[in-house]
Amino acid sequence: MNEFDIVNKAKNRDQNAFKLLFKEYSPKIYAFSLRLSLDVPMAEEITQETFIKVWFKLESFRFESKFSTWLFSIAYNEFLTQLRAKTRLNNKHSEAEYLTYEKFKDVIHYDTNLDLEYAISKLPEKQKTVFILYQIEGYKHKEIAEILEINEGTSKAHLHNAKNFLKKELIK
Amino acid sequence: MTDFNNECNNNKELIDKLIENELNNQDKLFIEAHLKECNDCKRYYFDLLSLNEKIAGLPKKIIPKSNIWKSIDGKLEDENIKVTQISGNLFTVSNITEIKNQQEISESKPNYLLRYAIAASIILVLGLMSIPFYINNSVDVNPVTSVLGYWQVEKIKGNPTLSDKPLSSVDSIKEGEWIITDDSSEAVIKIEGIGDIYIEPKSKIKIMKNEQGENNVYLEYGTINTNLTKPSGNNIPFEVETVNGIVRDTKGGSYTFTMNDKGEGMIFVKDGIVNVVSNGRESVIPSGKVCIVQAVNGPGVPFGFNTSPQFKNAIMYYDENSGDLNAINNVIANSTSQDLVSLINLMPRVSPEVQNVIYSRVQSIAPNIRIPKDSIKFFGLENLNKVIEDCVENSLKGMENLKELENLDKKIRVKIENDMNGKFDMKVFTNELNKDIRENLEKALEQLEKSKEGIEKSKSLYKDKAKNFDFNFDFNFDTAKFRQEFEKNFKWNDEEFKKEFEENLDKYKDYKYEYKFEYDEMNKNLEEAQKEIEEAQKEIERELKELEEKQKKEELNKESRNLKTEPQNSEVDSEI
Numbered sequence: 001m002n003e004f005d006i007v008n009k010a011k012n013r014d015q016n017a018f019k020l021l022f023k024e025y026s027p028k029i030y031a032f033s034l035r036l037s038l039d040v041p042m043a044e045e046i047t048q049e050t051f052i053k054v055w056f057k058l059e060s061f062r063f064e065s066k067f068s069t070w071l072f073s074i075a076y077n078e079f080l081t082q083l084r085a086k087t088r089l090n091n092k093h094s095e096a097e098y099l100t101y102e103k104f105k106d107v108i109h110y111d112t113n114l115d116l117e118y119a120i121s122k123l124p125e126k127q128k129t130v131f132i133l134y135q136i137e138g139y140k141h142k143e144i145a146e147i148l149e150i151n152e153g154t155s156k157a158h159l160h161n162a163k164n165f166l167k168k169e170l171i172k
Numbered sequence: 173m174t175d176f177n178n179e180c181n182n183n184k185e186l187i188d189k190l191i192e193n194e195l196n197n198q199d200k201l202f203i204e205a206h207l208k209e210c211n212d213c214k215r216y217y218f219d220l221l222s223l224n225e226k227i228a229g230l231p232k233k234i235i236p237k238s239n240i241w242k243s244i245d246g247k248l249e250d251e252n253i254k255v256t257q258i259s260g261n262l263f264t265v266s267n268i269t270e271i272k273n274q275q276e277i278s279e280s281k282p283n284y285l286l287r288y289a290i291a292a293s294i295i296l297v298l299g300l301m302s303i304p305f306y307i308n309n310s311v312d313v314n315p316v317t318s319v320l321g322y323w324q325v326e327k328i329k330g331n332p333t334l335s336d337k338p339l340s341s342v343d344s345i346k347e348g349e350w351i352i353t354d355d356s357s358e359a360v361i362k363i364e365g366i367g368d369i370y371i372e373p374k375s376k377i378k379i380m381k382n383e384q385g386e387n388n389v390y391l392e393y394g395t396i397n398t399n400l401t402k403p404s405g406n407n408i409p410f411e412v413e414t415v416n417g418i419v420r421d422t423k424g425g426s427y428t429f430t431m432n433d434k435g436e437g438m439i440f441v442k443d444g445i446v447n448v449v450s451n452g453r454e455s456v457i458p459s460g461k462v463c464i465v466q467a468v469n470g471p472g473v474p475f476g477f478n479t480s481p482q483f484k485n486a487i488m489y490y491d492e493n494s495g496d497l498n499a500i501n502n503v504i505a506n507s508t509s510q511d512l513v514s515l516i517n518l519m520p521r522v523s524p525e526v527q528n529v530i531y532s533r534v535q536s537i538a539p540n541i542r543i544p545k546d547s548i549k550f551f552g553l554e555n556l557n558k559v560i561e562d563c564v565e566n567s568l569k570g571m572e573n574l575k576e577l578e579n580l581d582k583k584i585r586v587k588i589e590n591d592m593n594g595k596f597d598m599k600v601f602t603n604e605l606n607k608d609i610r611e612n613l614e615k616a617l618e619q620l621e622k623s624k625e626g627i628e629k630s631k632s633l634y635k636d637k638a639k640n641f642d643f644n645f646d647f648n649f650d651t652a653k654f655r656q657e658f659e660k661n662f663k664w665n666d667e668e669f670k671k672e673f674e675e676n677l678d679k680y681k682d683y684k685y686e687y688k689f690e691y692d693e694m695n696k697n698l699e700e701a702q703k704e705i706e707e708a709q710k711e712i713e714r715e716l717k718e719l720e721e722k723q724k725k726e727e728l729n730k731e732s733r734n735l736k737t738e739p740q741n742s743e744v745d746s747e748i
């Protein structure tokens with residue numbers, strides 16, 4: 001069974017098919033959410049809410065984009081929603097603050113290149129999002145433009161700036 | 173020196189593209205040659221390469237620490253579903269909560285509205301579900317053809333036991349054996365020619381022989397869900413015995429029944445008509461109705477799960493205070509035409525005087541229900557079944573043209589939690605009723621009109637903006653005047669101006685291109701949105717028209733029904 005069939009089955013309220021999609025994509029969505037939020041409970045919440053939304057919105061998904069592109073755009077919007085809620089709650093400025101390296105190590109609970117991962121965590125939000133989608137998830141600028149609702153040119157510029165920043169950070 | 177830097181900034185862009193594999197051959201050859209000569213660019217190239225290598229080692233997938241599926245699984249109920257919850261202790265007046273999943277119609281995205289309109293048309297059909305129904309099969313009076321010694325039993329979930337041994341996935345059960353399910357197991361008994369009986373978690377059933385020598389189900393405690401085939405060839409009722417009476421299904425159908433070991437329980441009938449008999453009392457419960465069974469008093473008066481809270485409370489109060497005249501008056505005063513089944517079930521329980529009062533109430537809210545007047549004095553259990561069948565059949569008329577009817581019952585789901593101590597929590601999952609549909613459609617229409625206005629506005633706004641922006645513009649502005657202004661603050665340098673001018677010209681070309689692209693794109697989007705809105709509007713208008721036609725048809729049916737029943741009434745009168 002290919003992905004098209006599975007998505008179609010899930011569209012027809014087949015929970016088993018939906019579970020297959022969850023199995024395939026939830027670790028990606030979680031990785032994306034964790035890198036963006038730098039907060040384990042929030043990343044879990046984003047992943048959970050994303051899949052609940054996907055289940056209820058599947059009906060309206062018409063294969064105009066790739067399923068995964070659609071999925072990431074829902075996850076990204078969920079991240080923004082939760083970030084807004086969080087900043088409202090904490091009465092903080094909405095720009096995410098840097099974590100100290102010590103705190104950062106507590107958040108990252110997986111095997112990785114910590115120095116690079118920490119440098120990524122310091123990127124401004126939009127640059128970080130574009131960087132993750134392009135470099136880690138392998139999306140094209142056109143697809144990223146779709147997910148983030150920005151121009152392709154903007155996506156390219158963000159990526160360029162992000163990489164320059166990372167190079168400098170890693171040389172430090 | 174500055175020239176050199178500038179050039180290499182451009183080269184760095186080429187290097188970016190080289191790494192992303194986006195260069196044509198000519199540029200590729202050029203930059204590769206340059207890399208051999210320029211140390212600055214070489215370092216840039218290798219830094220980028222090593223960064224890319226590090227990036228490639230980052231994990232794409234990270235497994236969350238906690239089990240996220242577990243928290244999602246329970247939340248995947250259907251969007252259009254309305255949950256009616258009846259909970260609380262049976263011996264106090266129950267709390268009745270209604271959870272309604274409302275449709276979001278305030279969303280401004282036109283495709284949602286279109287979806288909404290389509291969803292509404294589905295709801296329209298399902299909304300009729302609140303009317304109890306039963307499709308009458310012709311009843312053959314053939315005797316039971318065979319008595320089966322064994323019934324098939326299957327494990328559905330967890331570890332149910334069969335007479336204290338683990339139940340295998342397919343097994344058989346016979347007289348004297350029992351099935352127990354714990355918190356997380358489920359099983360089903362499949363009886364040929366009769367149907368399926370699902371045994372929910374925390375239940376115990378036993379197979380016994382009845383007086384006729386046939387296998388019978390005895391529910392010691394817990395919850396069962398039945399799905400019985402409509403009888404063909406026999407009309408022997410299928411009975412479930414309990415610690416407190418019998419649940420009898422004569423016509424086939426489906427119900428959820430729960431009881432604790434003290435004999436307290438409740439039933440919801442999804443399809444068909446079910447009788448609950450205990451302690452000399454009998455209730456006749458058609459589809460869509462709930463009945464509460466008390467240990468001492470037996471079955472209470474059935475009521476619609478979606479009746480008014482006032483009526484529900486009145487019934488529950490009556491069940492506890494059955495001798496209280498106020499309780500009866502309260503029931504009668506709060507009843508409407510959807511509560512007929514409750515009123516008729518009350519009849520055998522009250523004195524002839526009160527029967528007369530109820531009778532006139534029934535006549536006034538449902539003149540087409542036939543209750544022979546002379547039988548009122550003796551209205552007893554024997555009349556109950558007949559009248560309720562009539563009642564159900566009557567409410568069916570006018571819906572005959574709906575083919576979906578037969579499938580409606582399958583769309584109701586019932587979940588009853590039984591804490592085994594007299595506390596029950598029942599949730600009935602149905603689709604939204606159609607009473608709000610017109611209102612919602614009209615609201616949606618209004619919303620669409622607003623969105624349309626909004627789009628017109630943005631379109632003209634963009635047109636205005638575009639007017640000020642000449643897509644074919646050239647740099648032919650008045651340099652002399654510009655220079656004059658400039659020299660108020662700075663020193664003029666022809667050389668520098670020329671350079672800057674040329675640089676900027678390129679930039680402006682880019683802007684021009686981007687702006688044109690954006691403008692076209694925006695216009696395209698706006699036009700698409702407009703089209704979608706118009707489609708949604710058409711859809712909704714059609715929906716409203718259909719709704720109107722349906723109501724007209726119902727009205728017509730009602731009239732013709734009244735005409736038909738009038739002569740019957742006079743016949744009854746002349747019999748007296």
Ligand SMILES: [Zn+2]
Binds near residue numbers: 180183206210214
């Ligand atoms: Zn160079």
